[in-house]
Amino acid sequence: MKIAVVGIGYVGLTTGICLAAIGHSVVCIDKNLKRINQLQNNQLPFFEPGLTEQYQSALKQHNFRVTKDFSDLSEAEAVFISVGTPTEETGESKLTYLIEAVRALLPYLKNNTLLIIKSTVPPGTSQMIKTLIESSHTKLDIHLVSNPEFLREGNAIYDFFNPDRIVIGLESPYAEKKMGEIYASFIENKIPVVVTNTQTAELIKYASNAFLATKIAYINEIANVCENINGDIETLIYGMGLDHRVGNQFLRPGPGFGGSCFPKDIKALAQFAKTQGSPLKIIEAVIKSNATRKTTMIQKIEKECGGSLHGRVIGILGLTFKANTDDVRESPAIDVISELLNKNAMVKTYDPLGMYNAKTILTSNQITWCKEGYEVAKDANALVIATEWEEFKALDPKKIKQLMETPVVLDFRNLLNEQLYKISGLHYQKIGG
Numbered sequence: 001m002k003i004a005v006v007g008i009g010y011v012g013l014t015t016g017i018c019l020a021a022i023g024h025s026v027v028c029i030d031k032n033l034k035r036i037n038q039l040q041n042n043q044l045p046f047f048e049p050g051l052t053e054q055y056q057s058a059l060k061q062h063n064f065r066v067t068k069d070f071s072d073l074s075e076a077e078a079v080f081i082s083v084g085t086p087t088e089e090t091g092e093s094k095l096t097y098l099i100e101a102v103r104a105l106l107p108y109l110k111n112n113t114l115l116i117i118k119s120t121v122p123p124g125t126s127q128m129i130k131t132l133i134e135s136s137h138t139k140l141d142i143h144l145v146s147n148p149e150f151l152r153e154g155n156a157i158y159d160f161f162n163p164d165r166i167v168i169g170l171e172s173p174y175a176e177k178k179m180g181e182i183y184a185s186f187i188e189n190k191i192p193v194v195v196t197n198t199q200t201a202e203l204i205k206y207a208s209n210a211f212l213a214t215k216i217a218y219i220n221e222i223a224n225v226c227e228n229i230n231g232d233i234e235t236l237i238y239g240m241g242l243d244h245r246v247g248n249q250f251l252r253p254g255p256g257f258g259g260s261c262f263p264k265d266i267k268a269l270a271q272f273a274k275t276q277g278s279p280l281k282i283i284e285a286v287i288k289s290n291a292t293r294k295t296t297m298i299q300k301i302e303k304e305c306g307g308s309l310h311g312r313v314i315g316i317l318g319l320t321f322k323a324n325t326d327d328v329r330e331s332p333a334i335d336v337i338s339e340l341l342n343k344n345a346m347v348k349t350y351d352p353l354g355m356y357n358a359k360t361i362l363t364s365n366q367i368t369w370c371k372e373g374y375e376v377a378k379d380a381n382a383l384v385i386a387t388e389w390e391e392f393k394a395l396d397p398k399k400i401k402q403l404m405e406t407p408v409v410l411d412f413r414n415l416l417n418e419q420l421y422k423i424s425g426l427h428y429q430k431i432g433g
């Protein structure tokens with residue numbers, strides 16, 4: 001099918017390239033001309049494992065291209081919109097980019113085009129866009145569809161080809177038929193498809209993200225209790241997870257959840273529910289719990305530094321919000337560094353892929369940007385594992401001990417080998433143990 005994608009960030013570009021891989025003919029557009037130029041020069045604008053290979057193969061098959069010109073979308077039978085939906089200061093979802101994109105597109109759409117909203121949006125948004133289109137006095141029949149995305153950064157390609165489910169909100173039998181054509185290969189492979197109305201599809205997305213965020217906040221608070229009783233969090237999670245009703249996924253304790261989605265989506269859901277007169281007390285508590293988490297992390301570092309961070313050298317390994325991405329949006333590591341700087345600490349840091357993006361946010365001259373882990377450890381009063389990159393596991397604890405000013409390692413991701421670090425003479429502390 002001829003498909004267009006508007007907004008080629010992590011979601012749109014992955015979706016476009018992967019739709020081409022399953023045989024559709026895809027044209028993508030973005031208002032960020034730098035992104036378009038990069039792609040036209042054979043460069044991806046961000047890192048996502050496996051995406052370069054998929055991109056090259058789509059180019060070879062001649063069924064994927066990017067454009068700067070909305071008129072190039074006029075042949076599309078379906079248009080996916082995957083522009084950003086950040087939060088307003090009020091906590092509400094900002095729909096300006098979505099509305100802008102629809103307005104830019106509208107003059108070029110043909111009759112019976114599917115307009116598929118992939119961006120995460122509050123319930124009722126597809127209906128609002130439908131009203132917006134109707135008010136433009138167009139004579140076209142445009143079929144609004146909600147098709148939320150569930151991929152994870154760092155696993156985006158795998159998640160595209162192996163989704164747990166495909167959620168589709170729609171209103172017309174024609175839209176259902178065409179969505180069936182787009183996802184035909186998934187339907188053949190018996191991937192569950194949930195077909196519902198647009199507002200339910202939109203809420204499924206928010207409710208899923210909010211539930212996952214709640215699991216993380218829950219285990220982080222349980223980890224605090226575990227620390228107080230000298231318990232062992234790994235065994236605790238194993239013991240909980242053996243109950244199939246609980247499961248063991250999304251129960252890794254850490255410095256709090258970050259990224260471009262959980263923090264913004266739970267705020268938007270809480271705000272939306274409140275304005276609807278059905279406040280979500282649990283989600284409001286999760287928002288507070290996650291904010292407190294960062295303070296708890298700072299207190300841990302402060303305690304190990306004898307109560308004051310002034311002039312202390314803190315090594316931070318990891319800047320991205322999770323491993324296998326270059327994305328530092330709402331990264332707990334960035335929050336921790338900002339607070340360390342406020343408390344007049346000196347920070348040394350390194351991340352395998354996140355340095356470039358982190359430097360656009362952190363500009364203080366109290367930061368030393370290092371080229372690898374040992375350089376971060378050198379002369380540090382405490383070394384913090386802020387992101388769970390595999391390469392940090394390969395660091396030699398004996399060498400780290402020799403390099404550090406004071407041998408304190410705070411493992412906020414429970415990544416390192418506890419025994420090895422302890423027998424190497426380091427004061428090693430993990431989360432929840």
Ligand code: NAD
Pocket residue numbers: 006007008009010011012029030031032035082083084085097098100101104118119120121149150151152153260261
């Ligand atoms: P992103 O910021 O990486 O990309 C958004 C892109 O949209 C940008 O390139 C921007 O230039 C473009 N854009 C904005 N306004 C435009 C317009 N009027 N016309 C054309 N292009 C425009 O965002 P993302 O991380 O890909 O997320 C996109 C949406 O998908 C959000 O609603 C997000 O919540 C949702 N989502 C994201 C993920 C994820 O892992 N990142 C997963 C599931 C859902």
Ligand code: UGA
Pocket residue numbers: 120149150151152153154209212216249250251252253254255256257258259260261262321322
């Ligand atoms: C998350 C969801 O997992 C995706 O299903 C969803 O599509 C996406 O949000 C979205 O809507 O944008 P993502 O933000 O890429 O995906 O990353 P996650 O792996 O979910 O991690 C989010 C944050 O939670 C990270 O900071 C991570 O370190 C943290 N986390 C995750 C934990 O602290 N513990 C865990 O057990 C899992």
